[in-house]
Amino acid sequence: MAAEKLDLLILKTLALDPLHGYGIGKRIEQQSKGVFRVTLGSLYPALQRLEKDGLIDAEWRSSDNNRRARYYRITAAGKRRLATEIEDWERVSAAVTRILKAT
Amino acid sequence: MLKRLGRRWNELWHGARLDREAQEELTHHLELEVAERVRAGVDPSNARRQTRLELGDVQEVRERLREGRAGFWLDSLFKDLAYAWRMWVAYPLLTGTAIFSLALGMGANTAVFSVMNALLFESAPVRDPRTLVAIYSTSSANPGWHQTSFKNYEDLRDAMSFGLAAFAAIPAGLSTAGNQPEQVPTEIVSGNYFELLGVHAAVGRMFAFTAAEDKGTDKHPDVVISDALWKRRFGRRTNVMNQTVELNARPFNIVGVAPPGFVGLDVMRATEVWVPSSSSSVLTGVNGFYFRNRSIGMFDVVARTTADVRPSRVQSMLQAQASRLAKAFPQDNKGLSFVTRPFWQSRMNPAQRDKWVRAGGLLAVVVGLVLLIACANVANLLLSRSASRGREVAVRLAIGATRRHLVRQLLVESLLLSCAGAVVGLSVAWGALQLLTSLRPAFVPPSFHAQIDWTTLLFTGGVAFVIGLLFGLVPALQASRVDVVDGLKSGEVAQQRVARADFSLALLVAQSTLATAALILAGLFVRSLGYAQEIHPGFDPDRVAIVSFDLGMLRYDNTKGPAFVRQVNERMKAIPEVVSSAVASHVLLDGAGLASKIKLAGREDAEALSVEAGAVGLDYFRTMGISVVAGRSFQESDAVSEFGWAVVNQTMAEQLWSGRDAVGQRFQVVGIKEPYFVVGVVTDAQYDTLGEPRRPYFYIYYDQTPGLKKLTLHVLTTGDPRLVLPTIQREIQAADPNLPLINVRTMSEVLMKAMWVPRTGAALLILFGAMALILAVIGTYGVTAFFVTQRRREIGIRVALGATPANILFPVMRRTFMPALVGVGLGLAVSYVGARLVESLLIGVSPTDAKSFGSAVVVLLVAAGAASTLPALSAMRLDPARVLRRD
Numbered sequence: 001m002a003a004e005k006l007d008l009l010i011l012k013t014l015a016l017d018p019l020h021g022y023g024i025g026k027r028i029e030q031q032s033k034g035v036f037r038v039t040l041g042s043l044y045p046a047l048q049r050l051e052k053d054g055l056i057d058a059e060w061r062s063s064d065n066n067r068r069a070r071y072y073r074i075t076a077a078g079k080r081r082l083a084t085e086i087e088d089w090e091r092v093s094a095a096v097t098r099i100l101k102a103t
Numbered sequence: 104m105l106k107r108l109g110r111r112w113n114e115l116w117h118g119a120r121l122d123r124e125a126q127e128e129l130t131h132h133l134e135l136e137v138a139e140r141v142r143a144g145v146d147p148s149n150a151r152r153q154t155r156l157e158l159g160d161v162q163e164v165r166e167r168l169r170e171g172r173a174g175f176w177l178d179s180l181f182k183d184l185a186y187a188w189r190m191w192v193a194y195p196l197l198t199g200t201a202i203f204s205l206a207l208g209m210g211a212n213t214a215v216f217s218v219m220n221a222l223l224f225e226s227a228p229v230r231d232p233r234t235l236v237a238i239y240s241t242s243s244a245n246p247g248w249h250q251t252s253f254k255n256y257e258d259l260r261d262a263m264s265f266g267l268a269a270f271a272a273i274p275a276g277l278s279t280a281g282n283q284p285e286q287v288p289t290e291i292v293s294g295n296y297f298e299l300l301g302v303h304a305a306v307g308r309m310f311a312f313t314a315a316e317d318k319g320t321d322k323h324p325d326v327v328i329s330d331a332l333w334k335r336r337f338g339r340r341t342n343v344m345n346q347t348v349e350l351n352a353r354p355f356n357i358v359g360v361a362p363p364g365f366v367g368l369d370v371m372r373a374t375e376v377w378v379p380s381s382s383s384s385v386l387t388g389v390n391g392f393y394f395r396n397r398s399i400g401m402f403d404v405v406a407r408t409t410a411d412v413r414p415s416r417v418q419s420m421l422q423a424q425a426s427r428l429a430k431a432f433p434q435d436n437k438g439l440s441f442v443t444r445p446f447w448q449s450r451m452n453p454a455q456r457d458k459w460v461r462a463g464g465l466l467a468v469v470v471g472l473v474l475l476i477a478c479a480n481v482a483n484l485l486l487s488r489s490a491s492r493g494r495e496v497a498v499r500l501a502i503g504a505t506r507r508h509l510v511r512q513l514l515v516e517s518l519l520l521s522c523a524g525a526v527v528g529l530s531v532a533w534g535a536l537q538l539l540t541s542l543r544p545a546f547v548p549p550s551f552h553a554q555i556d557w558t559t560l561l562f563t564g565g566v567a568f569v570i571g572l573l574f575g576l577v578p579a580l581q582a583s584r585v586d587v588v589d590g591l592k593s594g595e596v597a598q599q600r601v602a603r604a605d606f607s608l609a610l611l612v613a614q615s616t617l618a619t620a621a622l623i624l625a626g627l628f629v630r631s632l633g634y635a636q637e638i639h640p641g642f643d644p645d646r647v648a649i650v651s652f653d654l655g656m657l658r659y660d661n662t663k664g665p666a667f668v669r670q671v672n673e674r675m676k677a678i679p680e681v682v683s684s685a686v687a688s689h690v691l692l693d694g695a696g697l698a699s700k701i702k703l704a705g706r707e708d709a710e711a712l713s714v715e716a717g718a719v720g721l722d723y724f725r726t727m728g729i730s731v732v733a734g735r736s737f738q739e740s741d742a743v744s745e746f747g748w749a750v751v752n753q754t755m756a757e758q759l760w761s762g763r764d765a766v767g768q769r770f771q772v773v774g775i776k777e778p779y780f781v782v783g784v785v786t787d788a789q790y791d792t793l794g795e796p797r798r799p800y801f802y803i804y805y806d807q808t809p810g811l812k813k814l815t816l817h818v819l820t821t822g823d824p825r826l827v828l829p830t831i832q833r834e835i836q837a838a839d840p841n842l843p844l845i846n847v848r849t850m851s852e853v854l855m856k857a858m859w860v861p862r863t864g865a866a867l868l869i870l871f872g873a874m875a876l877i878l879a880v881i882g883t884y885g886v887t888a889f890f891v892t893q894r895r896r897e898i899g900i901r902v903a904l905g906a907t908p909a910n911i912l913f914p915v916m917r918r919t920f921m922p923a924l925v926g927v928g929l930g931l932a933v934s935y936v937g938a939r940l941v942e943s944l945l946i947g948v949s950p951t952d953a954k955s956f957g958s959a960v961v962v963l964l965v966a967a968g969a970a971s972t973l974p975a976l977s978a979m980r981l982d983p984a985r986v987l988r989r990d
Contacts, residue, residue, distance in 0.1 A: 021128060022135040040129055040159040041167070048171045054107060060124075070128050 006046050007055075008089070009036070011074060011082040014056060018073035021047060047072060055081055115174040125168050129161045179508075183515040190516060197488055198520070200885060201481045204878055205524025205570075208477035210531030211470040211871065212566060217536055217559045219463040223456070226447050228364040230301025231407075236417060237449035238267070238404040243438040244700075245713050248453035250400035253380070255428060255436065256293070262424050265409065268292065268299040269380070269402040272372060276653060278349045279336060286653075286845055287332065289350070289376040290367055296377065297327070299407050300368075305330065307344045307359030310379050324355045324382045330363040332375040350376065351655050368405065370450040396774050398435035398700065405446065417443060434773065437711065462864070465941055469624060469871045472617045474570065476875050479610045479617075480882035481520065482574035486607050487889035489582040496582055509583040517575020518568065525567035529555060532563075577606055607886060608922050615926020616933060618879035619963055623934040625872030626955030627941070627948055628865040634947035635861040641788025642691060643728025644850035646682075647817055648824035648831055649690060651845040655812035664809045665742075667838065668720060674834040675818055680827045682819040685723035688811045690850075692857040695791050696800070703759060704769040704778065711773050714755065715790060715798070720805045724750075724785055726819040727850075734766035734783030742806035747772075747779035755799030756784045779803070793857045794946040817850070824849045861946055876966060883970040887919045891978045898978055908979060915975040923967035927960055 013019065013027050024047075025038040050056045055078035061071045074082070114121060133154055140150035169175060191198040226232045239248040240255065251259075253269065260267040275289035294312025303309065310325045326348070337343045347354050355378070367374030380394075408417055421441040429436045444453060451459070489496075499509065533555055581603055654664050668686050675684035689696045697718070700711035723729075724736050732753065741748045749770075756765035768781045779801075790800055805811065816835070820827045828847055835844060891898070898911055938950030948955075 022132045025132070037157065039157070040132065040161065040164045044125070044129065044164055045167055045171060048168055052107070052110070052171070067131065069131060070124070 003042070003046060003049075006038070006042060007050060008082070008085045010043075010046060010050060011055065011078055011085070014072055014074040015079065015082055018071050020069040020071050022069075024072065050078070054078075111173040114172040115177075118169075118172055118174055118178060121172065122165065122169055125165055126161070129164055133158060133161065179511075180515065183512045184519065186512060187516040187519045194488060197484050197885075200881060201484055201520050202523050202527060204477040204480045204881065205521060206527035206531055207874055207878065208470075208474035209525050209528030209563060209566060209570075210535065211528075211874065212467075212474055213528060213532035213555070213559060213563050214535040214539075215463075215466050215470050216562050217532065217555060218539065219467070220558060222370065222451075222459060223463060224447065225370065225450070227300075227368055227450065228302070228362065229368075232446050234408050234410055235300075235446035236406045236408055236414075237444045237446055238406055238421065239442050239444065239449075239453070240400050241440055241442055242436075244710050248442065248444070251402050251404050251441075252397050252400045252435075253394045253402055254397040255400075255439075256402055256404055258428060259404070259421075259424055259441075260293075262427075263406070263420060265412070266295060266299045266407045267404055268296045268406075269404050270296060270368065271402045272369070272374075273378075275350050275376065275378075275655075277332075277336075277376060279346075287375045288367075288372050289378060290374045291378050291380050294379050294381055296379075299405070302361065302365050304359035305362045306333075306341060307357070309359050309361075312379055312381050324353070325358040325379060326350065326355045326382075327359045327361055327377045328357055329361050329366055329373070329375040331366070331373065333360045350378065351653075355382070368403070368450060371455075396435075397432055398774050399698065403449075405449075406443075414443065461943065466867065469621060469868060472621050473871050473874050473878065474566075476614050476617045476621075476878045476882070477524075478570050478574040479614045480878055480885070481517075482578060483607055483610045483614075483882055483886050485517065485575065485578040486581065486603055486610075487886060489578055489603070492582060500583075506583045510579045513579035513582055514572065514575050517579065518571035520575075521567040521571030525563050529560075529563060581606065604918075608918075611883060611886060611919065611922035612926040612929065614879045614882050615923045615963065615967065616930040617926075618875045619927045619930025619959060620934050620937070621868075621872045621875035622959035622962060623930070623938075623956055624941070625865070625868040626959050627938065627945060627950065627952060628861065628868045630952055630955055631945040631948045632858070632861040632865040635793060635858050638789070638793055638947070640692060640793065640854060641729065641786060642850075644854050646820045646822070646824050647726060647850035648820060648828050648848075649815050649817050649850060649853070650828075650831060650835060650847050651690070651813070651815040652835070652842050653813045653845065654842070659812060661809040664812065665806050668805070668814070670838050671816060671835055672720070672722075674838060675816075675831065678827065678830055678834065680821050680830070682821060683722045683726045684816060684818040685720040685726045686805055686814045686816050687720065687723055688718040688805065688808075688814060690815050690817075690853060691717075691727075691788060691790055692793060693853050700773040701779075702771045702773065704771065712759075712799070714801060716749075716801050716803060717790075718805045718808050718811050719802045723802070723817065726817045727788075728819075729788060730786045732784050732786060733764065734781065736783055736785075737802075737804045739806075741782070741804050744807070745777060747775070747777050747807060748782050748804050749779045749801045750783040750785055751781050751801040752785055752787050752799065754787050754797045755801055756781075758799050793854075815846075824851075876962070879963070880966050880970045883919055883923060883967055884974065887915065887971050888974040890918060891915065891974045895978060895981065899981065899984075902979060903984075908976070911979055912972060912975050916971055919971035920967060923963070923971065927963055927967075930963075931956060931960065 009028050010024055013024050013031075019027065021043060025043055028036055028038055047056070047058075051058055051072075055075060056072050057075055058070050058072045060068050062068045136154045136158060137147070137150045140153065141147055145153070229235065238251065238259075240251040241247060241249060250271070251269070256267065256269045270290050270292040273289050273291050275287060277285055277287045277289075294310065297303075297309035298311050304327070309327055328343075333339055333343060337346075343357055343360070346357050348357060349355070361377070366372075367377075406417070421443065425436075425440040429439045448456065450456075496509065500506070536555070654667065659667060672684055672686075675681050696715040699714055699716050701714050702709060702711050719737070721737055721739065724731055731750075733756075734750075736750060737748060751759075751765055759765070759770070760768050765781050765784050769778050770781075771778050781801075785802070787797055788800075789795055790798070805814070816831075818824070818827070818831055828849070832844060832847060835842070901911060934956065935951055942950045
């Protein structure tokens with residue numbers, strides 16, 4: 001999947017709850033009903049990128065099974081970017097749908 | 104924003120920890136996935152395998168994350184540098200040879216650059232040098248860049264909207280408190296000189312006069328001295344202000360000291376005293392020549408334009424003035440026009456500068472060649488080494504290094520080599536510059552300091568970078584093209600070897616070509632030098648001693664002067680070792696004579712001919728060994744005459760009165776009312792420079808021009824003139840103890856000095872030619888040695904099977920001697936074509952001189968032959984059994 005779309009999905013996922021990397025990947029998989037399967041090589045560089053741009057924050061927390069894990073959460077800037085991206089996406093997909101539906 | 108910076112800072116310092124954390128995170132992610140699959144009922148080992156296949160490889164992702172962090176580049180660089188250092192230690196001989204070659208090449212380049220930079224491009228410490236322009240006079244009859252007469256300068260100054268200043272060098276003797284006068288470089292400058300240039304006094308003040316005051320009024324005998332003079336004569340005492348000094352025995356007032364870096368605008372002259380033109384009449388013997396004659400140009404003119412005035416506009420303004428002046432003074436300014444040159448290009452006489460630029464260009468090319476040979480050397484050495492590193496490279500590729508990374512690391516190695524070579528080279532260059540400053544040959548400006556300034560460092564750094572890439576790139580690309588499987592097995596593959604061999608061959612050819620060219624060039628200059636030493640100067644220098652003095656330094660007027668000369672000549676006659684003596688205004692081959700323009704009687708409307716002249720006393724021709732072929736030499740009665748008497752040389756006689764007898768003919772010197780009559784004709788000589796073409800020249804009688812105060816006594820001796828010099832000096836000083844004697848030497852020394860161009864040129868080119876040869880030999884030897892080492896098994900087998908020395912040698916020689924042969928051939932061709940470019944710097948030798956070409960070829964072939972066979976011979980002496988067992 002294209003890197004920009006993955007960024008969008010990650011932001012949306014984190015907008016609901018803070019999660020660790022595995023959790024994000026699983027959530028996206030579940031919510032897309034298995035259409036999107038996220039690999040290590042696509043997820044973690046995307047997370048690094050988003051963190052570099054200041055759209056998400058990360059910290060180490062001890063997780064359920066007493067291991068520590070790195071939890072990510074969305075920032076205010078991230079929320080703003082998410083809103084913009086969603087708007088764009090809705091506009092573009094509506095236009096595409098219109099064209100495709102035309103007979 | 105701050106957070107971002109904080110992050111980057113964190114990444115820089117804690118990169119290792121972040122990397123470990125990423126490892127932890129990624130592994131954890133995989134474990135969670137595996138656990139889920141196991142919960143779903145998949146077998147654990149299958150679950151692990153599936154997960155890895157679907158989710159990807161931890162190490163790969165970890166590497167990608169590492170690249171995304173700040174400081175990654177720097178980190179890799181340090182690792183590469185450490186690796187390069189280990190390589191050096193592993194191959195010390197190769198590293199040493201490489202650095203030595205590079206140091207030689209770079210040191211030579213740096214030294215040449217430093218000198219040329221100081222000579223040709225240095226600006227003077229004046230305000231806004233970019234708005235300064237130098238103005239020269241020229242005419243159709245006398246093309247070139249000439250100085251301007253003061254009268255023309257004044258008219259130009261009055262007419263132009265921007266400021267003009269003028270300066271000229273004059274001979275002067277400075278004395279303080281009645282001590283013996285010392286010759287100091289002195290300049291007469293226009294009143295606005297310092298103001299125009301924006302040079303402020305370090306101590307005291309600068310003189311500044313208006314244009315109206317510029318006309319030799321005697322009213323302001325103020326002078327400015329240089330920092331060097333202040334230090335030397337006055338110990339930097341501040342009470343030097345308003346102290347009186349005597350210049351040419353006239354009193355002057357010191358008003359200020361120039362700042363330490365300022366020594367006038369001419370780079371070849373470190374001026375120590377500046378005299379305003381308004382006081383010039385105070386300086387004896389100078390006035391008429393420098394100021395009264397409109398047709399004789401003695402001043403350099405510099406103009407301060409403003410940034411918005413375009414050069415074309417300046418040129419057209421000057422052109423308009425030139426036409427006006429030509430119309431107003433048709434005799435003096437016939438065909439006059441002005442030309443400009445940017446200030447930085449005019450810090451020395453343009454004709455001289457052009458010669459320097461050409462010589463500098465040649466030198467730069469030669470040292471460039473040496474450097475290229477060094478680079479080819481090092482490239483070849485690196486290539487050879489890559490043969491033995493094939494296995495190492497294969498291993499690194501196998502454990503995950505990218506080829507790009509590998510190439511980058513090898514380039515870091517090369518750049519490190521070139522930097523090391525540059526550093527060592529800098530010390531070599533520094534040493535050479537120190538030597539140059541202490542020897543101070545004629546071409547080094549007096550204010551030259553042997554320093555490696557920022558420009559030079561930048562140059563060296565840039566060159567190091569470029570050549571590091573140059574010789575490192577191909578070996579690096581070559582080395583990284585190792586096939587992993589084959590590399591692990593045997594170190595390299597057949598095609599690789601061939602490719603490497605091809606490039607190595609090409610390098611050997613290139614080396615030989617360049618070395619051949621360098622040697623041929625050296626040979627040409629050596630022959631040129633030999634020829635220069637054979638040129639007959641037209642006079643006999645062997646037994647002539649010369650002593651110069653300036654009567655102007657001590658108030659000798661036009662009657663006392665000739666009287667003194669007569670007295671001196673009498674004293675000379677009394678010395679038993681002296682055959683004859685005479686004074687002259689100029690010393691042949693030591694600077695130009697009097698520039699004059701002449702016209703033939705009855706042909707006043709024709710173009711004036713530019714002819715050089717010299718004033719001489721009785722017995723001059725006898726003393727100098729110049730034969731009189733028609734008429735007679737000067738005699739005493741010639742002094743009292745209303746006409747001028749002249750002795751012309753054969754070329755002048757031919758040019759002006761061909762076919763007819765020159766004796767008795769008449770000609771007119773522009774600017775002098777009385778006509779000149781020819782009394783005799785003498786043989787030609789070399790007047791200004793050695794090797795010059797024949798030109799017209801005439802001699803006038805000193806006693807008729809007693810206004811010339813700067814004279815040189817020429818004395819013909821029976822034996823070695825050097826032995827008689829002390830006696831000569833003593834006798835002159837007996838005649839006048841206060842007269843300082845300048846430049847006591849022999850005519851042979853003058854001739855030696857005139858030959859310094861071919862001498863220095865030959866010396867430098869021999870040096871560089873030798874360097875080129877050494878480097879080429881090292882290169883060939885190194886390559887052959889590695890080549891032989893690669894094949895020692897094969898050689899061992901062949902020797903064991905009974906091969907003769909010839910059988911072994913031939914393949915080796917084909918590999919390393921053939922390229923040398925080809926290179927020599929190419930070198931010959933290149934030199935044949937390119938030699939035309941240096942034709943102007945050679946004396947009497949054709950640029951395609953067979954002997955030079957031939958000897959260079961022989962030397963190179965012998966050297967290459969030895970270098971390419973010796974390693975093979977030593978390899979053959981190895982015990983075959985031991986060699987075979989080792990691999």
